[in-house]
Amino acid sequence: MATPNLKYIFVVGGVMSGVGKGVAASSIAKILQSRGIEVTSLKIDPYVNVDAGTMNPTEHGEVFVLDDGTECDQDMGNYERFLDRDLSGTNYMTTGSIYKTVIERERSMGYGGRSVSVVPYIPMEVIDRINNAAKLAKAAVTVTEVGGTAGEYENILFLEAIRMLRIKHPKDVVLILVSHLPIMDDDNELKTKPTQHAVRALNGVGLQPDFILARAKYPIDEKRREKIAFNCNVNMEDVISAPNVSSIYDVPVNYEKDNLGDLVLKKLSIHPPKKDMKEWRAFAARIDAATRPVNIGIVGKYFASGGFVLADSYLSVIEAIKHASAFWDVKPTIHWIDSEQFEKGDAKSMKELDKYDGIIVPGGFGSRGVEGKLAAIRYCREQKIPYFGLCYGMQLATVEIARDVLGWKDANTTEINPKTKHPIIDILPEQKKLLAEKKYGASMRLGAYPAKLKKGTITEKAYGKTLISERHRHRFEVNPVYVERLEKAGIVFSGRSPSRRLMEVMELPKKIHPFFVGTQFHPELKSRPLRPNPLFREFIKAAKEKKAPGSK
Helix, strand or coil, X not given: CCCCCCEEEEEEEECCCCCCHHHHHHHHHHHHHHCCCCEEEEEEECCCCCCCXXXXXXXXXXXXXCCCCCEECCHHHHHHHHHCCCCCHHHEEEHHHHHHHXXXXXXXXXXXXXXXXXXXXXXXXXXXXXXXXXXXXXXCEEEEEECCCCCCCCCHHHHHHHHHHHHXXXXXXXXXXXXXXXXXXXXXXXXXXXXXXHHHHHHHCCCCCCEEEEEECCCCCHHHHHHHHHHHCCCHHHEEEEECCCCHHHHHHHHHHCCHHHHHHHHCCCCCCCCCCHHHHHHHHHHHHCCCEEEEEEEECCHHXXXXXXXXXXXXXXXXXXXXXXXXXXXXXXXXXXXXXXXXXXXXXXXXXXXCCEEEECCCCCCCCHHHHHHHHHHHHHHCCCEEEECHHHHHHHHHHHHHCCCCCCCEECCCCCCXXXXXXXECHHHHHHHXXXXXXXXXXXXXXXXXXXXXXXXXXXXXXXXXXXXXXXXXXECHHHHHHHHHXXXXXXXXXXXXXXXXXXXXXXXXXXXXXXXXXXXXXXXXXXXXXXXXXXXXXHHHHHHCCCCC
16 A cells, blocks of 8 residues: 555645645645655646646646656646656556556456456555655655545545545645635635635545645634634644745745644654755745846737636746746746737737847647737847747747748748648658547657757857757657758757757857747746756846847
8 A cells, every 4th residue: 555654745625726736735845855855746637638638728727748758737847846856757647547547457457357446446546656656756755736626526536545545554644735715805804614614525535634725815814723723623733824925936935934844744753854945945035036127928829818828828938937037137027919919910010029028939739820920920030039939939930931031932831731832840750640540649749859959059058068858749840851941041950859850949140139049849848946947048138138228
């Protein structure tokens, strides 16, 4: 059942979705790591999807990609950023993947002909996966976030796994409930009744939380803390205030004000050497203290749908901007720009881009808004506005130069126009076979791949080395047939696959443009708070310098 000496922390949610379980789990893991404890983090998603690869980002949020190519929930990105660790697919599971494994094992007689019932075999598979992740990471503590909300039926088997572990190993398991305390308006008190109901829902499946993280607009007062403790059967000190903060990186610092780390370790009977999050605190303080603004525009489609959707869809891009901005002590303001407003390419609409210090065209799929993106890219190139293209943004920048500089007006990506006479961007032959068979899940170039950088380029100088590894999620590539002609048009392919067949980075020389770079990979996926991605760092530097007095 349990691995000897391994300790388990489970984080569950109450009252509402989006309450911040992922950030809470990441923060708890960071606090323990800062005490010198080896920690690994896991996410259990209640979806029947085997992975997140086929989910719509505007509905589910960003599809995060790990080094091994696992397409997973955006919370995995937070775990990696907070722990500064590369995780693997072992740390991620869904209802679909768990059932798939159990069914495949049963089909191959892995259960010896026994009757395979949902309980205990599904919860046992969950526990086995947690133990395996801990073993691979050589972790002393696992922090596992359970998706969904207390009282739902979708996650009940995951809660059963916690119950089973706790029965046999009561001193090795800690359960933390992250629960929302609503407030009608600022003149009213924070309401604890929904949290009481959430705890009753957990009690109904045989669980009692050890800690309650009281998520609210404001810090909870002693009266609210007392009510939660009394009605939810926990100690007052185990009710932790979790108010809104200006940055998610303040969350672990805030938890420590209520001594959450010490309290959790006491319950688990762990006595680590005393350490502190000195570097982390300094980083969080820099984010909070920065006042000099830098305005970053992100150009895409469907941007009129609301900022909350966009923040989830491009979470890693946003965080990478924050990491790089903190490095330069500037305060980023992100503006969502609907590319469709540039479709006509008229001077008045294009002047809108002048107000930004840097423009990003992120990854994406589909044809809507593409002509507007191309117009924006051309304006940035001609007006020397720092430009950073991520995946699709790199492909479209290549197409734009082919159209405008080489004069191939019909140049395109075959994703948009399969019959174009100049397929600058095309799909890999091996991907065509998978798509013909309608195998869309995990059918892209996924995960970390190496790239060789050309010496003396913006990219090589940023990384400070000629061999890098970055993560991918795409099907289309720069067509090798056109590389030589594109180079004659001024493009420098500063990063290529070791075989030189695939173009990984394109850029314009510094003497031509202050920063015009596109990457086939997603550099945002490996950016970390204390180690911002080198290209995001240089992009923000260029944006910052554009704002400097006297800059052009």
